[in-house]
Amino acid sequence: MNQLQFWANWQKPTRILYLFSLSILVISLIIFGIAYFRGLENVIHWDVLSELNDLPVVLDQFKVSPDETLTIPAKAITVTEQFVASSMAINTVGNYIFLGLFVIGFLLILSALSAVNRFWYLIFMGSVILLIVTFNFGLIFNLANNYLNVGLIVLYVGSSYFFHAFRPDIDILKRFGTFIFITVLLGIGIYKFSSVSHPFLLLASYRTAGAMLLSIGFTFLISYEIVNVFLFISTSTKSDQPLNNFLIISIIYLANVLLTFLNNNKIIDWNMIYLSPFLLLIISSILGIWGFRSRRNLSASIMDFEESGAFIYVGLAIITLATCGLSFATANDPMTEALEDAITYSHLAMGIMFLGYVLVNFSGLFKQNLEVHKVVFKPLKFPVWMFQILAVIVIASLLVLKDFFPVKQASAAFYNGLGDYYTTEKDYKFAEVEYKLALAYEHRNHKTNYALASLSLTQGDNETAGVYFRQALAKNPSAYSYEALSRSLFDAKSFFDAIFTLKEGLQKFPKSGELQNNLAYLYNKSNLPDSTVIYYEMAVKNAKKSEVPASNLLAFWATNGKNSTAKDILSKTENIAYNSFQGNKLALKLVAQSTENTETEVPPLSKGNVSDFAWIYNYALAQKSQGDTLSLRKLAEEEGNEEYAEDLSFANMIQDYYKGDKLLAFQNLQMWSNADSTDKKGKYFGLLLNTFLKKEALSNTKTPDFKSIKEAEQVLKQFPLHETVVEKAVNLYNQNKQPEKAYDVVMRAISWRKDSPKLYEIYITQAQNIGMKEYANDGLAILQKLSPTDYQRFLPTYQAKQQSIEKASAGFQ
Structure with missing residues (x-):
């Protein structure tokens, strides 16, 4: 446990800061994992x-x-x-997390550098000054001069030099706290006085170049940690054949790295599972926490591991994981591929060289069955740095063979970041310029083409968007790009091309339920029901x-x-x-x-x-x-x-x-019908009204009984034309001395049911009751035309009623 927790015996301030830095490293690893597994979903949905x-x-x-x-x-x-594939969003949160982790890693390194050897301190400070200058703080405040950069150099480098030259006794925790305080004040100043809308996004965008360089350096630094662990396993288990075991494990591992290298460079495309370069990075980063300590004698003349080396290592690891996470969080595939190449090139070249280094220096010790891992960094013949130089030469040769394509990808990644910034600022003209600069370095990358297509859609240029969506499929196709291209073709009336695009997409992504659903939709438009059902069911x-x-x-x-x-x-x-x-x-x-x-x-x-x-x-x-x-x-x-x-x-x-209320329904239908009697809808409403009225006329539904006016009103809403209901309601209103309301009830009924003799009889009688003789006579004439038989039957009743009314009137006089 003492060897595993080597920091347990450190001074308390150093131990506290180191544990804090390890916790940040774990957080960086978790964030990277989330961004990695979300993939394109970080910016497209x-x-x-x-x-x-x-x-x-x-x-x-x-x-x-x-x-x-x-x-x-x-x-x-x-x-x-x-x-529908969304436009490419700008993952501002991912950029801010990257910037925060980068700053923490940078400040850890800066705090540790103040304790290194003077000669190397001056060299490292030159790199720090270059890094500060490339932050481009002047852009945040629209300053053309370098006064702000000079001020920042004085603050950061000046403080570092003070700790290095005058107060080396101040522990690293206080140094780190000082740099944190300066950075917080700087952040507040940027937030309060910035001349741009998204200053921290601008800083993050300009950090990608420096971050990638530091990440590549760190990747090379840890590139032989896995082979070194194989050496530890082979020579610490007291095996009879440690050399054979070491060779077999290492060769199998390096062969898999070689296959990954060949696959990433499109030299092979075998149907097999390849090692993930980022898995190699993570494993090597974790192993390197102890591996870097085990070779501390190599850098003892430059720095002390406890005071500097451990923090420089963790700071670089945090920056590297944050950079890799940013590449996935922003779907910046040129950055992802450049980092993949850096990992595979380094692990392949340095892994082979380290294997050679061990064999050249310690083959005799293997024969004696000694624990070679304990003395691996105390070479008997040739130092490890010679093999590192050879590895650099191999990597440089690979870059030459590739026409420095990974370098071009890194440049494309940088301009993609700037394009994202200007897109967030809604400065689409400059965003387009930056994205096209990225295309100049890597014209087939998915990120740039999809982003340019999204910009084209924003500006209503669907045709240009289609061109960029097609280019996005060239190297790193996505289901999103296939859908977006298909939609562009569909909108351009190229129906069958849209279908073909989706079918091509399903060849690449056979489990994409989204593409299956959309293909079923187009098949349905083509009147192909069988295919429609098949693809909908697959999509489910x-x-x-x-x-x-x-x-x-x-x-x-x-x-x-x-x-x-x-x-x-x-x-x-x-x-x-x-x-x-x-x-x-x-x-x-x-x-x-x-x-x-x-x-x-x-x-x-x-x-x-x-x-x-x-x-x-x-x-x-x-x-x-x-x-x-x-x-x-x-x-x-x-x-x-x-x-x-x-x-x-x-x-x-x-x-x-x-x-x-059925009467309200009839009124609305009549109003809609009369609004435009020549329109199809008008004719439909008229037909529907007549059908409803006919239904009411033929209805023999049992009606609810009622005994009060309130109950009658509720029943009349649903049975306003029902002869029995109307008759009962009229009688009830009359009994309650409300003959006018009784008249309104029957009047509304005959206005909609003009074919009911019974309703006309009720109407005529009620008109007589309220003294509206002319209305009663008019109703009688209508009844005669409507049904002569009912007229002859009802006439004596009408006449008797009329005579009764006249006698009552004469008696009153």
Whole structure:
């Protein structure tokens, strides 16, 4: 444990800072892991585009005669949804986390450097000054001179030199605290007085170049840690053949690194699992905490491990992991690939060289079965730095063979970062310039092309966006790019090219439920039902939001299935708490003409939310005579719902007819019909009104009884044209000495049912009761034309009533 926790015996301030730095290293590792596994989702996501479709349904039906059935036609609304690749977002949070970790790592290194040997201190300080200058603080305040850089150099380097030359007795924790204090003050000044909107994002963008250089240096520093561990394992277990064991393990490992190198450089493309370069980096970084200490004698003349070396190592590790995390957090694939090359080149070249170093220096010790790992950095013949130089030469040769392509990728990564900054500033012209500079260095990278396509879409240039989306597929294709290109082609009326693009995308990403869903949507547009169902069902299994294709399947069957099919699908469908699904399920229920009560709580209608609207609308129709009445009229009048107002008003009219005020439903239908009698909708409303009236005329529904005026008013809302209900209501109003209201009841009834002799008889009688003889006579004339038989039967009653009224009038006089 003492060897593992080598810091346990350090002075308390040093130990506290070291444990703090290790905790930051762990945090950096966790953040890197999150960014790595999220991948493109850090900056691109799937949006859902919803499309409403009208679907003719039979709302109700009734028999006119044994051989004739009338139907009440209406429309249900289905929601069909597609997955849409979003524009490339700028991960400002990822940039800020990177900047924070970089600053902590930088300050750890700066604190440690003040304790190194004077000669090396001056050399390292030169690098620090260069790093400070490249921060470009002047841009934050729109300063053209270098006065600010000079001031910062005085603050940071001056403080470091003070600790180095005058107060070396001050412990490293206090030095670090001093630099933290200076940095916090600088941060406050930047926040308060910056001339740009996102100053810290600008700093992070300009840090990528320096961060990559430090990361590459650190990667080379730890590149033989894994082989060194193999040496430790082989020579510390008292094996009979330590050399053979070491060679076998090392060669297997280096062969896998070589395969990774060949795969990354597109020399091979075998169907196998390759070592992740970043896994090598993480393992080497962790091993290097102890490995760097084990070779502290190599740098003893330069620095003390406890005072400097340990903190420099951890600071570089934090910066490296933060840089790798940034590459994934911003989907900056040129940066990712440049770092991958740095890792694989270093681990391959230095791994081979370290193997050679061990064999050249310690083959004799292996034969004696000694613990070579204990003296590995005390060479018998050639020092390790000679093999490091050879490794550098090998790496340089590889770069030459690759025409320095990894260097170009690093340059592209830097300009991508600047493009992100200007995009955040909404300075699209400069953003485009920076992205195109990135393209000049690496024209096939996904990040730049997708970002330029996103800029083109922002400016309404779909054609140019399509070009960039196609280029984004050249080397590092993504399901997002395939979808975006397909959409560009679809918008440009290249329908079959859009289908072909999605099919090509599924060859690359066969488990992409999003592409499967969108391909099913296009197949449905092409009237290929079998293919539509197949791909929707595949999408349900593979899409992250499986409720979208599941909802689309219901919409498909609602549109294409027969009544029996719809009932079968409904019986097998599991319920999903998703608004579009619920709306489509109700549409399917309308197609199946199901009378089953649907117990559900409809959502509030969000502005512009088509799924909410479809659910609410279909619910109102499906539950036409059941459940609660929805406040659809109020919804239709609310601001933001203008697009849905007409359909909501129609659904509200259906509610009025089936469980509200039928007269109000008739009035609305008549008003809509008269608004434009030549329009298809006007004709439909007129037909629907006549059908409703005919239904009322033929209705033999048992009516509820009532004994009070209040009860009568409620019953009249649902049975305003029913002869028995009207007659009872008129008698009740008359008994309660409200003959005018009785007259209004029957008058409203005959205004809609002009074919009912019975209602005219009631009307004529009530007109007589209130002394409206002329109205009674007019009604009598209509009754004679409407039904001579009923007229002859009713005439004696009318005459007797009239004589009674006249006698009463004469007696009064």
